[in-house]
Amino acid sequence: MIINKTIGSMLIIAGTTIGAGMLALPIASSGLGFLTAMVILFFAWCLMTYTALLTLELHQHAPPNATLNTLAKNILGKKGQFIANFSMIFLFYSLCAAYIAGGGGQLQLMLSNWSAGEVPPQTGAIAFALLFGSIITLGASTVDKINRVLFIIKVMVLTSIFFILTPHIQGEYLLNMPMQQGLIISAIPVIVTSFGFHGSIPSIVKYMGFNIQSLRKVMIIGASMPLVIYLFWQIVSQGVISQQNLYDSQGLDGFIASLSSLLQSSAIANTLTIFANLALATSFLGVSLGLFDFFSDVLNKGDSNKDRFITALVTFTPPLGFALFYPQGFIMALGYAAIALVILAIFLPVLMVWKQRRKTLDTAIQSGVNMYQVRGGKVALTTAAVLGVFIISAQFMQMLGMVPVIH
Template sequence: MKSKVLGSTLIIAGTTIGAGMLALPIASAGIGFGTSILLMFGLWALMAYTALLMIELHQYADHSATLHTLAKQILGDKGKYIASFAMLFLFYALCAAYIAGGGGQFADRLEMIFGVSLSPTLATLIFTLIVALTVTIGTHAVDKLNRILFTLKLIAMGSVLFLLAPNVTQGYLTSLPMQQGLIVAAIPVVFTSFGFHGSIPAIVNYLEGDTKALRKAIVIGSSLPLVIYVFWQLVTLGVVQQETLVENSGLSNLITLLSSAVHVEKLATIIGVFADLALITSFLGVSLGLFEYLRDLGGSKASKKSSTNTFSKRAIAALVTFLPPLCFALFYPQGFIMALGYAAIALAILAIFLPTVMIAKIRKVAVNANQGSLKTEQGTVHYQTGGGQVALYGAMLTGLVIVTAQLLVTFGVLPSLG
């Protein structure tokens, strides 16, 4: 596998395997192992399919185009505004969550490893600055750092799986859903754990629109998290009894339960390190996608003739990318939780509704008007995602189910998770 393809694959996988992975056992505790696996396979297939739709869309624009550019080109101003809202809401909510959580974890690790004690505010500022500088340098820098962090994350994950696997109890894995409503309530959480679509435009630009390479990166990059999630669910839901997990929801309780169940003193520390790495790799991917999106909004292409202007544009884009979520995390450390409750809705708009609607329109134009004014960079379509109309409208229907489920949870009709 070529270096850039490998790097892109790991960026996709690293973006997907974030802090949301740690919420999977909590969200699926009440529905059982078997049901959670079925949900994961179904939602992985949905997200891989819509990601491939985005690759099909990118044939109709320059490889540096973002979702904002595509939405404006295909759907007009209304599509552009919807794309802008969904992208900004989702990315800023996630970045605020990652900064708030990452700053505290960064302070803990500095004290644990180096004996350096920092205030939560200073630790958060330093953590954000490190990520901001990496993203501002460019996708290449994110690629290199992400490879190292992703490798360390796999080692930490492998250690956790190795320590927990011998303690799996088969009977715990056969638990059935405690309430049928919990199955629907778990859908948005599982769905969000497969989100990586915001980083696709940056990957398309990095691979210079090479459709074959992009398809490989997406299929492999999204499949890695699925495999890891299956093993993670196996060793967590199989070690702790279903009723105990449901009664002791929350990440800290999960780590405590796993540690006490297997009687391994350092397990809590290893899971903590894994959580750190999962968070920062996801933060890198999400903030990279937001950074490139804001650069596109700012018309950075016009400044390519001047390196000074290019640098200033990147600096401004970095400031707009990181300052709002940083302020939110510093002044409202608990406020982002409410916004994250709606992240699944924004992700559904971004990863399902926009790609399917744009593909439906562009295919219709291509058939009825012999491609009309919509031309690919090569002049003809070289790749079209399979499944036809059935898959397209099936994805739209599933998106409606996800949004409805989240709204029902928000308004208390369905039970909340964790």
């Protein structure tokens, strides 16, 4: 049973991480060259995996069902709790609204193709929210089962994409150096965000129970799977299209159009669209599960049908409303999501662990209890905080026009 939950939790972490944003990676890193992009990806993986382990260290001092709300309140007080809650809600509502808008659009397209007449755009968003919202409301076990099926299909589709693109790789394309130094700074927030799964950690702890050995495996392997897939994805995407053409691609649609034109095949466009839909679905499951459990903790709701229904309304109604009436606002907010993610996934874990270690050091020595502690000490904590400041600075530099903007 533990092994089964461990594997399922790894796939939830990986599925949340390998989202629709993965398709933006080649565009974001197009001006860097393959080697530079992979170096940044590796360091982003190290940083985000480290802070995920810091979050586990915090959970050993809290109840099994604790979320960021409880952790921040217990360790940082009400001010820290407010910052944590605001960052969590801003980031996850933004992501959920974008996923509902994107997934709803794709669903509306499918329904229009199946039906005789045109299906209103709102229908797809409502159907998407109801379908996946129902899955989330049923609990982590149901999400685990559905996510496994979607993740396996997603890997199969991705494998077929690799199979189609690999024969067209040009070795010299992979040796390109950065086109502009400023592009390195511009790409960092996007690349770091591609490892953003931290909001799902409390749900995983609640689902598995606090078994530090199993949870460490979940975090490390769950985060490593995307790194390996990103490696192959960067090879085929940056190796097939020249650096300049990839850089000139206007967003995901332009990237898919470039590949289709280059290979003179519509199959790659259809396959990439299927992958994008699956990636969006698994990301939405992981993100909304974390948000659901967060609100369950904030609202002090239990697992009764009535309580879960109320929590579901709070979780899904606001992002659905914005996706229906003002999708542009939340899509634009995704440009600032990296800032909320850095606060949520880097600054808060580092600050809370720093305070918690000072608080529990004397107690641990007196009682002789061995507490789990992530290696690296104060040097690693300080380094993570400094890197967080740099990532936010990179985002602000883009907003102020000091470095090229990633489209």
